[in-house]
Amino acid sequence: MAYAARIDEATPGGGNPGASRAWDSRHAMTRSVLTALLMGVVALLTGCGVLGKPSANIVDATLSDLSLEGVTVALKVDVKNPYPIAVPLTNVEYSLASREESILTGALEKPGSIPARGSKTLDVPLRVKFADVLAAVEGLKLGAVVPYAVNMNFNLDVPGGEKLSLPLKKEGELPIPNVPEVRVSEVRWDEVSVLSAKGLIKLDVTNTNEFDVGLAKLAYAMSVGGTKVVSGKLSDAASLSPGQTKTLEIPVKISPASLGLAVVNMLKSSNPSYEVVGDLGIKTRFGDFELPTKRFASKERSR
Numbered sequence: 001m002a003y004a005a006r007i008d009e010a011t012p013g014g015g016n017p018g019a020s021r022a023w024d025s026r027h028a029m030t031r032s033v034l035t036a037l038l039m040g041v042v043a044l045l046t047g048c049g050v051l052g053k054p055s056a057n058i059v060d061a062t063l064s065d066l067s068l069e070g071v072t073v074a075l076k077v078d079v080k081n082p083y084p085i086a087v088p089l090t091n092v093e094y095s096l097a098s099r100e101e102s103i104l105t106g107a108l109e110k111p112g113s114i115p116a117r118g119s120k121t122l123d124v125p126l127r128v129k130f131a132d133v134l135a136a137v138e139g140l141k142l143g144a145v146v147p148y149a150v151n152m153n154f155n156l157d158v159p160g161g162e163k164l165s166l167p168l169k170k171e172g173e174l175p176i177p178n179v180p181e182v183r184v185s186e187v188r189w190d191e192v193s194v195l196s197a198k199g200l201i202k203l204d205v206t207n208t209n210e211f212d213v214g215l216a217k218l219a220y221a222m223s224v225g226g227t228k229v230v231s232g233k234l235s236d237a238a239s240l241s242p243g244q245t246k247t248l249e250i251p252v253k254i255s256p257a258s259l260g261l262a263v264v265n266m267l268k269s270s271n272p273s274y275e276v277v278g279d280l281g282i283k284t285r286f287g288d289f290e291l292p293t294k295r296f297a298s299k300e301r302s303r
Contacts, residue, residue: 052082054114056154056166059121066287068130068177075124075170079154081114088113089120093153096126098146098174101136103128114156126150130176143178143209147171175286180213180240181206184276184297185247187222192267194257201250201276203296207240209284214239216288217281220250220296224274225266229254274298 060076073096081087092108104126114120128148134140154166186202201222207213215238221231230252238246256264266272275298280291 055080066289070129073126077122080119086113088157090155098148144176148174178208182296199252203248206245214283216283220278
């Protein structure tokens, strides 16, 4: 029994449920008091400038997911917390404008807390639709490069019940890409027989943008008399400065016998009908993007 008594004495409340609840209540109250005291001390030290205040800095800014429809301004922001307790970040308000015309506004809600005496890196992606930019900025045309300005406010709940807003601004440039012009300037067949046919396709490519573009990929397919006769792909075919035109020469070789007598006769005629289609992969300093298949040229046989 003495052993049991020692166990009872070591247990809060001596094994009495009511006493145990009272001890838990006092313990919780003590924690609350200590937390309040800590927050009070933090608030006092903050007011005296001892701890400093949270800060925010843009650590990276890039453009991503470029297409003919839009682009994403991808920002990374590092938020630092000098306090010995975590600080809730209530939201991040942002706006993007070009030439002082508003393009988009929004907010990231409940992005989390900044850890005690630590930092947190937040991703702030802003998807910009080129249709919105063209509608907002007067006189803007496809192929242009325009300035942008992003304003952000990082809103925090700091010790002492205060609200703190950390403003940030980032400026840069946005492209409004236009489709390069591709034109078939010549289709020539030099040697035509039942067994082999050799020819040349000449494509004139013009950069219709105010910035340099590169043809990372040019895929093409040619049909004669409605029958596909050749296809292929060029890699890193050309680099074009604004407004520049370059001619690409594509030698082709086919086996007419496998395509039928009608194709052979068509190739031997003085003005065969043809169609050339293709798609482009564009490379720019703002990012790369793909263009859908389009018709470069077609010619109907005259009668």
